[in-house]
Structure formats: structure tokens, C-alpha cells
Amino acid sequence: MTHEVIGDLSNGGKVMGLLFEISYIFLWVFVIILSIFVLKLLRKEETAQSMPGSGHPNAPDFDIKNNGLPIFSPFPDLQLKAITDIDTSSKKKYELSVVLLSSTSCMPCKNMYSLLPDIANKWSDVQFISYIWGYSETDVSQVVQEHQLKPPVYILDEQGIETLNNRVYPFAYALSKEGVILAKGVVGSEESMKQLIDHAYTQSRKPSA
Template identity: 30%
Template sequence: MKKTLDSLKTLFVSSRAKGSSNTALTEGKLPRGGNDGDFLPLFKGRDQMGRKVRSETFPGRITKLIFLSDSCASCIEVLKRLDHSPRNKHCLVIKGDPEPYSNADLEDISYDFPIFRSTKVVAMFGIQRVPTIVTVSAEGRIERVDELTDPGQLEDCLEPSSPVWPRRNQGLPVGSMFPDALSRAGHAQEGAGEGAVVLFLSVDCLSCLDIFSKIHLLVEKWTDMRIVLYIQGEEVKVKMLMEENRISLPFFLYDPGLRGTFRTLVFPYLYVLSAEGRILSRGSLKDAEELDIWLAMAVEQGGREHD
């Protein structure tokens, strides 16, 4: 046991590329980081059982990096679910260093899948919220970064393919009618009968916060497009974000009871509606810049409808 515990304290982290003839990761000066399209940062160390962990060997073997924290209730639930998932063989859990006098690292030993601890590595990826899942391609690139707002989404996130949410069982079908009344929320749906963009956001999502900070500029730019918001989070925090970011759009609180109605679990997510309230297109978003592109397409679609 002592040997295992000692190995946990001998983590070595390097952010420099090192030469190797066995992997494309080390060929040339490659962009490395924690964003979509970046190559994995280079690091190495040992997991909770003393087994070697080298990021250069991940491509084709490790497809999901799962960032968790010892002080996060959702993270603890993710660990439990991951322990019973048949897909955990291709996952690496990454946590920060344990707090002084904490025995959290000892609890890691009860899990069979690898758990790697390094606050430096968490910082390399720029992780600010947990649980977060980073999908790694066969070439060692980061395909996608997803914050897990609900531990129940874990199994979907562990699918072998890159988690492009619109291709999954996420959202209402294109061509169907958008719900025109939400009895559970106690509100009539605004905008659905006029042609609209309906945007689903969460107060705990980094991509959503980027949109919150810039959406007032997009409203000024696309004055002819009606935008309606559904926001997941505590009402006080939602109203604070709306006020701080000068957002005067109509919005509804997106509580768990509405998930069955909209089948939307991952944020940000968007619907483009026709004048009759029919879904013309839908999809997930990465940031405000991508929302701007969607709004341009929505305006174009609306123009074609009236030709």
C-alpha cells in the first residue's frame, strides 16, 4: 500500500513536446491546449494504482477525459455511474491534487478505471467547471469539450462517436410543431407563431455565459429576428445574469419538468421556427460567434418563407 501511495506523489508533468517516432502527436510544432481542435497537452504520471499514464499513448486507446472534483456532488455521482458503465475502459478520470490531510486519493483505489491527479494538468486544459468531458480523436486532437449539467447524461457522453448532440436523441424533430403552450410553466409560448429563434441556456455553462455576455449586441444586430430564451438555473441567478448583461428578451425558466416536453438536455441549444411555429432547423452551439451565424441563417430562412 505504501508503494502505491508514494507513487501518487511522484507525478511529473511536462507541457513541452518530446520527440518520438511512434506517434503523430510529437511531429512538428503542434497547437496544444484544451480547446476544440487542439492537440492534447503532453503530460505523464501514474494513476491511483501506480500504473503509468502518458498522454502520448492516448490516441486510439483513451477517448474520454473526465474532469471531476472531490467536493462536487455531481462528480461523485458521475464516478458511481462510471463504475458500472461498460464504456469506462476507454476513459481517464482527471482530478486536482487532494487537499492537505485529505484521504480522498485513498478512495480512488476502490475504482478499476484509471484516476489521475494533477492540478497542473487540470489547468493545462483550462477546466473551470466540473464535471467536464473532453473527447479525444484517434489523432490525439480534442474533438469536443462538454460540461455535464446532469450526471444522467453520462452514458450518452461516453458513446464512441464524437458527441455531436443534434445527431442524437436530443431535441424535437425538424419539421414538427414547436410546443405553443407550456402548462407546466404556466406561460403561453411567445414568438412561436411569429417565427422565432428559441435558445436554451444554463447559468452553469461556460459557452452559455459567453452568449449571455454578448447576446444584447446580437439583438441590436438582428433587429428583425425574434429571440426567446429558456434558461436553466435558480431564478435569482437567472434574473441577475439578465440584468448584468442588459438582456431584455422574453425568457422562461427551464425546470426539469420541461425536459420531457423539449427533450433538450445539453446547452446551449437552439431552434429556428417558421411563422407557423414549425421547427425549420435546430442544433447545439459553442459560443456567441456561432449563435451569430445561426441568426444569419434564421433571417435568410425567414426571408425565403415570405418570397
């Protein structure tokens, strides 16, 4: 009887030891999976800060000194290739021009593309000009067709990106009739575009020094 009890205890100890080892392995597997998940989140956040479409679309900063061209400087003539026909006779009727910089690989930009036709209809006194970077002309053409973007639309090339010194997309400049930058900021929603335009109008109505 005693030997049977000792045997049962020994078998029970082995089972408990085995269960402990299994639980220990599961614990480490869980820790590894959790670590991988956290690393992916951190990399995703880091990528979002450096890739097109980063920033805070719903709260554009009109004083972004370290991104793009400075306020009140002339917007450069980049001589970009047009992807759509341009009606040059319509330029005089616009009080402001908004140049939207975007990328075909930028997810927030795709949201902006879908909003742009309605935004353009609401602000008929503002000319909306799209500068789109893509891996090819076909990429840009597909975006234009898919979202029914109105002209003018230009293909943003490497030289244009370097000249504009822009690292965040979608990003917009509001220009005066003379082509002077009145406002700039990240635009990822209709509200942020409205803020940009309102700020530009405020700047344009200020008396000259």
C-alpha cells in the same frame, strides 16, 4: 587500511541503496500524481459530454436527430413562468424567432449571455427568446440582471426540459412565424448563432411541397 576501504565501500553501498529507495519512492509518487491528473481530465471530458454546455459551440450541427425536437415539428407551448415583462405587440415584426435554451450553471452559457445583447441588436428582425434553467428563480433573475438580457425570458422547469428532450446547452431553435422549427443546434458563439439563423432563413424561403 583494508578495513577502512571496506568500511567506505559498505557506507557507499548503503548511501546508494538509500538513494535508490528515495528515487523509487519519488517515481511512484510521480506516477500516482500523473494518474490522478489523467483521471481528472477524463472525468472532466466525460462530464462535459453530459452536462449543460457540452458539444462544439463553434460548429453547430443542424441535423442533431438525437437531441431535442425534430426539424419541421411545431415548437410546444410550455406555459413557462416569465422572468421579464413581454411586449406582445411586437411579435408581428419578427421574421424568425430564436429560442435559446441555457442553464445558470453552464459555463459556455455565460459566454452566450454576454454575447446575446449584441447579437439581438445585429439581427433586429429576429426575436430572441431565452429559456433559462436555474436552481431557483433568483438564480435566473441574477443572470438576467447581470447580462442585461432583453425580454422575453422564461424560467425553464423540469417539465419543460423533459418535453424538449434536450441534453446539451447552450442550444437553440430557430422558428418560423408559425412556430415551426426550421433549424436547431449548439450555439456558443456569435458565428454559430449566425449559422443557425442563416440556415433557418434558407429553410423558410424554400417553396412548400
